[in-house]
Amino acid sequence: MFDAVSIIGAKRDGRELSGTEIDWIVQAFTEGVVGDEQMSALAMAIYFRGMSRAETGRWTEAMIESGGRMDFSDLPLPTVDKHSTGGVGDKITxxxxxxxxxxxxxxxxxxxxxxxxxxxxxxKLEAIPGWRAELTATEMVDILADPKIGAVICAAGANLAPADKKLYALRDVTGTVESIPLIASSIMSKKIAEGTGALVLDVKVGSGAFMKDLGDARELARTMVELGNDAGVRTSALITGMDTPLGLTAGNALEVRESVEVLAGGGPSDVVELTLVLAREMLSAAGIDGIDPADRLADGTAMDRWRAMIAAQGGDPHATLPVARHSDVVTADRDGVLTRLDAMAVGIAAWKLGAGRERQGEAVQAGAGIEMHAKPGDVVRAGQKLMTLHTDTPERFDAARRSLGGGWSIGADSDTVSRPLLIERIVGDSR
Known part of the structure; x- marks a missing residue:
C-alpha cells in the first residue's frame, strides 16, 4: 500500500518513482484521496528534481487512464493532428x-x-456567428468521415485526461507550470488520448512564447516527441520563432479574417509559410507523398473545406465578422526602419483590450485586438500608422498603450538579427 507522504519524500530526495507509485498517486489524486496540498508538494518536488523518460512516460499514461480514449480507427482516412505551444497572432490552426x-x-x-x-x-472561431466548440464524439466522427469536410476543430471532452485538468489548476497557482516533464505530459496525455495516428508539434520559442530559451524549447520538443513515439503515435516537432507576432493581427475576429485571406490565396507571408511548412510535415507524418498543399490553397479546395467545416459546426462562413466599436492608432515617432516589434508586448496589449482573459471562464471581446501595419524590416515615416488598437471599451486604451511602451523600436537601418521562422526539426527515436 502506498501513501502520498512517502512518494513526495522520495521525489524530494531525488529517487526515481516506480510505475506503480505513479499509477497510484495519479489515480488517488483524481479520486480525491490525495489532497490538493499533497499533489502541489509533489509537483514542486518534480519541478526541482525532474523526471526520467520512464517516469514521464508512465505519468502521461496514468493521466490518460484517468479518463477515456477516443477511437478513430473506423475512419477511411489516416488521422493527423497539430499542437502549438502558443504564441501571439498564432492563428495557424x-x-x-x-x-x-x-x-x-x-x-x-x-x-x-x-x-x-x-x-x-x-x-477565435467563436467570433463566427453560430459556430460551436462543443461536439459529441459521434458528431466529430461524422464530420471527419464526410468526404467534403474531413476536419474538425473543437473542445476536448471532460473525460479526456481529467487528471491533467485537475493538476493544471494546481500548477497554475503554485509556481510549477514551468516544469518541462509536467508540461510535456499535460500536452501529450490529451493528444495521445485523442487517438490520432500522427502528430506534429509546433514548439514556439521567443519573447512571446512560453519557452523563451532555445535550449528549453529543444528539451520540451524532444520530451514530447519521445512520449508520442513511445505511445505508438508518429510524432515530430518543429521549433519556430515567436519574437515577433505571427501575421498582422492579434485578436479573435481579426485573426479569423486573416486566416480566410490565407485560404483565399493571400494573407501575410509568414502565416502562409508556416501553414505550408506544418501541412507538409503533417502529410509526411501520415505517410502521404506527392501532394503539395500549396496547390490546395491555389485551387480553392482548402477554402471549400473551411466553409464546410464551419457550417458543420453551426457557423455561417459567409457572415460578417464582429468589429469593435472603438479604435485608436499608434503612430511612428520618427523616420527609419522598424527594427523590433515585441510579441509579448503586442500580446499583452491585445489581452488588455479585451481579446484575452485573466481567469478561466471569463468572456472575451470578439472584435478586440491589434492590427499591425508594419513588421520588422519595414521602412516607416514619422506619423505613419504602426498599429490600430480595437476594443468595445475605450477605457482600455491607456493600459494597452502602456503595455506597448518599449515594445517596438525604430532605427536607422534594417541590420537587425532575428530568429528565422523555422528554427529546427526534431524527430525522436521510438522504443
Whole structure:
C-alpha cells in the first residue's frame, strides 16, 4: 500500500518513482484521496528534481487512464493532428486544418481557449456567428468521415485526461507550470488520448512564447516527441520563432479574417509559410507523398473545406465578422526602419483590450485586438500608422498603450538579427 507522504519524500530526495507509485498517486489524486496540498508538494518536488523518460512516460499514461480514449480507427482516412505551444497572432490552426483535410487526411483538432497573452483557437472561431466548440464524439466522427469536410476543430471532452485538468489548476497557482516533464505530459496525455495516428508539434520559442530559451524549447520538443513515439503515435516537432507576432493581427475576429485571406490565396507571408511548412510535415507524418498543399490553397479546395467545416459546426462562413466599436492608432515617432516589434508586448496589449482573459471562464471581446501595419524590416515615416488598437471599451486604451511602451523600436537601418521562422526539426527515436 502506498501513501502520498512517502512518494513526495522520495521525489524530494531525488529517487526515481516506480510505475506503480505513479499509477497510484495519479489515480488517488483524481479520486480525491490525495489532497490538493499533497499533489502541489509533489509537483514542486518534480519541478526541482525532474523526471526520467520512464517516469514521464508512465505519468502521461496514468493521466490518460484517468479518463477515456477516443477511437478513430473506423475512419477511411489516416488521422493527423497539430499542437502549438502558443504564441501571439498564432492563428495557424484555422487555415491548416482544412488545408490538410483537402490533401486527403482526417484532422481531429482538439483545441483550447486563451489565457493571458496567448490567444485561444476556440475563442477565435467563436467570433463566427453560430459556430460551436462543443461536439459529441459521434458528431466529430461524422464530420471527419464526410468526404467534403474531413476536419474538425473543437473542445476536448471532460473525460479526456481529467487528471491533467485537475493538476493544471494546481500548477497554475503554485509556481510549477514551468516544469518541462509536467508540461510535456499535460500536452501529450490529451493528444495521445485523442487517438490520432500522427502528430506534429509546433514548439514556439521567443519573447512571446512560453519557452523563451532555445535550449528549453529543444528539451520540451524532444520530451514530447519521445512520449508520442513511445505511445505508438508518429510524432515530430518543429521549433519556430515567436519574437515577433505571427501575421498582422492579434485578436479573435481579426485573426479569423486573416486566416480566410490565407485560404483565399493571400494573407501575410509568414502565416502562409508556416501553414505550408506544418501541412507538409503533417502529410509526411501520415505517410502521404506527392501532394503539395500549396496547390490546395491555389485551387480553392482548402477554402471549400473551411466553409464546410464551419457550417458543420453551426457557423455561417459567409457572415460578417464582429468589429469593435472603438479604435485608436499608434503612430511612428520618427523616420527609419522598424527594427523590433515585441510579441509579448503586442500580446499583452491585445489581452488588455479585451481579446484575452485573466481567469478561466471569463468572456472575451470578439472584435478586440491589434492590427499591425508594419513588421520588422519595414521602412516607416514619422506619423505613419504602426498599429490600430480595437476594443468595445475605450477605457482600455491607456493600459494597452502602456503595455506597448518599449515594445517596438525604430532605427536607422534594417541590420537587425532575428530568429528565422523555422528554427529546427526534431524527430525522436521510438522504443
Amino acid at each position: 484555422l487555415p491548416l486544418a482544412p488545408l490538410v483535410a483537402a490533401c486527403g487526411l482526417a484532422v481531429p483538432q482538439l483545441s483550447g481557449r486563451g489565457l493571458g497573452h496567448t490567444g485561444g483557437t476556440l475563442d
